[in-house]
Amino acid sequence: MIKISSGGSNKPTILIDGGIHAREWVAPASVVYFIHQLVENQTNHYMFENIDWYIIPMVNPDGYEFSRASLNNVYWRKTRSRSNSTDCIGVDANRNFDVHWMESGSSDDPCKITYAGPEPFSEVETRNLKGVVESLGNCTKLYLTFHAFGPLILYPWGYNTDLPNDWATLDKLGRDVSKAIYSVKGTNFTVGTSARKTYPAAGGSDDWIKAVGGVNLSYTIELPPGGSRGFNPLTSNIRGIAEEAFEGVRVYHAYVEKNFEGNCTRRI
Numbered sequence: 001m002i003k004i005s006s007g008g009s010n011k012p013t014i015l016i017d018g019g020i021h022a023r024e025w026v027a028p029a030s031v032v033y034f035i036h037q038l039v040e041n042q043t044n045h046y047m048f049e050n051i052d053w054y055i056i057p058m059v060n061p062d063g064y065e066f067s068r069a070s071l072n073n074v075y076w077r078k079t080r081s082r083s084n085s086t087d088c089i090g091v092d093a094n095r096n097f098d099v100h101w102m103e104s105g106s107s108d109d110p111c112k113i114t115y116a117g118p119e120p121f122s123e124v125e126t127r128n129l130k131g132v133v134e135s136l137g138n139c140t141k142l143y144l145t146f147h148a149f150g151p152l153i154l155y156p157w158g159y160n161t162d163l164p165n166d167w168a169t170l171d172k173l174g175r176d177v178s179k180a181i182y183s184v185k186g187t188n189f190t191v192g193t194s195a196r197k198t199y200p201a202a203g204g205s206d207d208w209i210k211a212v213g214g215v216n217l218s219y220t221i222e223l224p225p226g227g228s229r230g231f232n233p234l235t236s237n238i239r240g241i242a243e244e245a246f247e248g249v250r251v252y253h254a255y256v257e258k259n260f261e262g263n264c265t266r267r268i
Ligand code: 0X9
Pocket: 021, 024, 094, 147, 148, 149, 154, 157, 158, 159, 194, 195, 198, 199, 200, 201, 202, 203, 204, 205, 206, 207, 220, 222
């Protein structure tokens, strides 16, 4: 995890992650690009004047490495834990959070790609994210988790098709972000709840951070395919996907800066 801050007292915080799913390579690549833009590009330094950033580019490194190491395993999605008596390895980390766990879109079969794990937070990867969220106390105002592939901007709920109380706020901000991305080169991100725009699936990081972690603004961003190869866009398309997504991050930043101020309390 990297923290990007201009120092001083604790400020409203944006938490970003990528790589919960191993095979979605463009997600960690894009999140690393965001770090690069924030840190190395002077014209973006205004983005950490009033806002602190905590960024985890690679939540599931063992799964990622496994998917990279052999062409046979490029579609690996899960962690690499051995948590059961079968020969099947790994848990779908985005079904492993303790929020309506196993209620929908999840499997209790360790051999399935949506295996939710033997219990909530069975995985070190999901426990790590939980620990970060808890340590950030009341500072986190926005959570963005990057996946592939869309293009979709999703907000809770994912476990069923209900709308959260503040859905209008989530929807408006999501559409503003979508507009900003569209203006780069015409990529059209669809905006809506996870369950309505994809399928009901419980135990995701997005639902957990909103329902339990106290972060109202929570989005899963499914980056576009970038060619016909879905999770792994053509090499020549990776940078363009990251660049347009960063224009969305800029809109998120402006919203948090405008709507939140004052000191907060955290342990890290
Ligand atoms: O199924 C998922 O975990 C996500 N799609 S992906 O193709 N990247 O696997 C969507 C997750 C949306 N959020 C929830 N269902 N909570």
